[in-house]
Amino acid sequence: MLFPEPIHEIADALLASYRTLGVVNHSGGANLPSMETVNTLLGDLKNLVFPGFYETLEGDDASVFPYSTAEHVFRITKGLVTEIQKALAFSKKEGVDAEDVVFKLLKAIPEIRVWLQDDVAAMLEGDPAAQSAEEVILAYPGVEAIVVHRLAHCLYTSEVPFIPRMMSEIIHRKTGIDIHPGATIGRRFYIDHGTGIVIGETCVIGDDVKLYQGVTLGALSVRKNGASKKRHPTIEDRVTIYAGATILGGETVVGKDSTIGGNIWLTTSVPPSSIVTAKPQEHVVAQRGRFVPNWSI
Secondary structure (H helix, E strand, O other): OOOOHHHHHHHHHHHHHHHHHOOOOOOOOOOOOOHHHHHHHHHHHHHHHOOOOOOOOOOOHHHHHHHHHHHHHHHHHHHHHHHHHHHHHHHOOOOOOHHHHHHHHHHHHHHHHHHHHHHHHHHHHHOOOOOOHHHHHHHOHHHHHHHHHHHHHHHHHOOOOOHHHHHHHHHHHHHOOEEOOOOEEOOOOEEEOOOOOEEOOOOEEOOOOEEEOOOEEEOOOOOHHHOOOOOOOEEOOOOEEOOOOEEEOOOOEEOOOOEEOOOOEEOOOEOOOOEEOOOOOOOOEEEOOEEEOOOOO
């Protein structure tokens, strides 16, 4: 088949661009890890965490689980080692052994499952609409985001480049919840609704914390040379943060047992047992045929 002349011109222009600006994935150099492969491996990891929830297993537990578990472990070991090796080679990072990292992650899954069981219990207890733990695992985006974070955080603390951030971005696209894999999150973490939640890299969150949709735990303006400093807030135990609140800054600490109201903008610390709310706004309601000013709702 002969291509029309414009196609050759377009291809030549693109090749010239590659020569000028460089190419990442090519046969003569180190390749980046594959987002598609990482997504597939993440599916295998989730199946180890909650077997039977993300895939259909036919037959009784005694006959099916040993084979399916071994299959997932084998695929993860083979595939994740390869992807981590790509990431290490491309970033020229030394001192990290891909196989050791993967085995560390797999060995940590039983303990991660204990933490996730507590997360699910917190969701079930905290949301009046939740009917069962099974419903929470299957249908709540907050749970899925926490599952991925706890897995990605394990790789992040092992100093694996690229892969943890790719995992967090995969679930961000799916749920609208953006948790950096570097964030440290305690037990019984509760996310209600979740859409629009942002949790930064150096954020530290204690136990029994509840976040509602649209909450941002972010950084104040930080220059690039300050990236290694703590840039994001610390949220202590048993804090509830309602929808739309924004809490910024590495020195900002929300003391334990505090409540942060909706749409709050907070850049300074608050002591334990605080209640932070905005001054009630005055609303004006217009009705058909008449105007009612200064009616506070």
